[in-house]
Amino acid sequence: MEGKQILTIAAVFVLGAVTSGWCQGPPIEILQTRSDAPAPGGSSTSGSSGGITDPVGAESSSTVDARVTATSPEDLVRRAKRLYRKYGPVIQKALDAATLPEIQIKVTYDPKAYPGVTDGNVVTLSYPWFCSHKDDGAIIHEFAHVLQGRMRYDDETSWLVEGLADCIRAAIEPSLELRSSGFHPEFQPGGAKLGYQTTAHFLTWLGKKIRPGGVKALTRALRSTSYTHDEFTKYYGKTLEVLVRGYEKSFGAKSVKA
Numbered sequence: 001m002e003g004k005q006i007l008t009i010a011a012v013f014v015l016g017a018v019t020s021g022w023c024q025g026p027p028i029e030i031l032q033t034r035s036d037a038p039a040p041g042g043s044s045t046s047g048s049s050g051g052i053t054d055p056v057g058a059e060s061s062s063t064v065d066a067r068v069t070a071t072s073p074e075d076l077v078r079r080a081k082r083l084y085r086k087y088g089p090v091i092q093k094a095l096d097a098a099t100l101p102e103i104q105i106k107v108t109y110d111p112k113a114y115p116g117v118t119d120g121n122v123v124t125l126s127y128p129w130f131c132s133h134k135d136d137g138a139i140i141h142e143f144a145h146v147l148q149g150r151m152r153y154d155d156e157t158s159w160l161v162e163g164l165a166d167c168i169r170a171a172i173e174p175s176l177e178l179r180s181s182g183f184h185p186e187f188q189p190g191g192a193k194l195g196y197q198t199t200a201h202f203l204t205w206l207g208k209k210i211r212p213g214g215v216k217a218l219t220r221a222l223r224s225t226s227y228t229h230d231e232f233t234k235y236y237g238k239t240l241e242v243l244v245r246g247y248e249k250s251f252g253a254k255s256v257k258a
């Protein structure tokens with residue numbers, strides 16, 4: 001996300017806050033609250049993921065709605081905790097995580113902050129964002145990062161980590177109360193390895209056309225320091241490059257919703 005874009009979006013946040021009367025918190029302050037989510041299995045195996053920041057996805061335009069996620073920072077924390085209690089075990093199972101760790105929810109008032117940032121078991125949510133966006137799916141995406149655990153997150157793997165997190169989001173999104181109308185895993189030429197929704201679309205296609213279960217298998221592999229893209233060959237029987245070419249070919253140049 002370019003700085004200029006962030007500033008533009010931040011301006012939308014501020015405008016939304018002023019016009020709606022929501023988001024009247026202090027300019028910059030951190031509210032820190034311990035989650036009361038249960039932590040079966042004791043301490044977490046999930047370590048620091050290096051601070052995964054999530055820029056605005058498809059819903060880059062402001063979608064102000066009367067049914068907003070957050071009417072106060074405390075409400076946002078409570079809402080996130082409720083979502084974790086409800087969907088944490090679902091995500092744990094989907095990602096084959098050994099434990100369901102206790103998480104810490106922080107809220108930032110910084111209008112320039114990303115909607116969500118996850119560092120280990122600490123999830124920081126942007127109050128300005130969730131004031132003006134129906135976007136429980138973004139919170140689910142961050143919970144997926146928590147339950148992915150410690151995994152490689154660098155130039156080679158970040159697209160895959162984000163795409164896998166958006167697979168989880170896409171699976172849960174339909175059952176969320178505050179769904180983002182702008183969120184759809186979708187085909188984009190050249191987008192299979194761009195991360196987020198376009199990678200989620202690619203991974204979904206692999207599950208339907210080649211072999212199901214790849215989300216869990218790739219997640220397990222990414223938790224290993226020895227991960228390479230050869231994991232695609234091991235699981236799907238073809239190299240990542242061949243799989244991407246087949247995916248692109250199957251859709252041609254047409255944009256198709258998942």
Ligand SMILES: [Zn+2]
Pocket residue numbers: 052053054141145162165
């Ligand atoms: Zn992410």
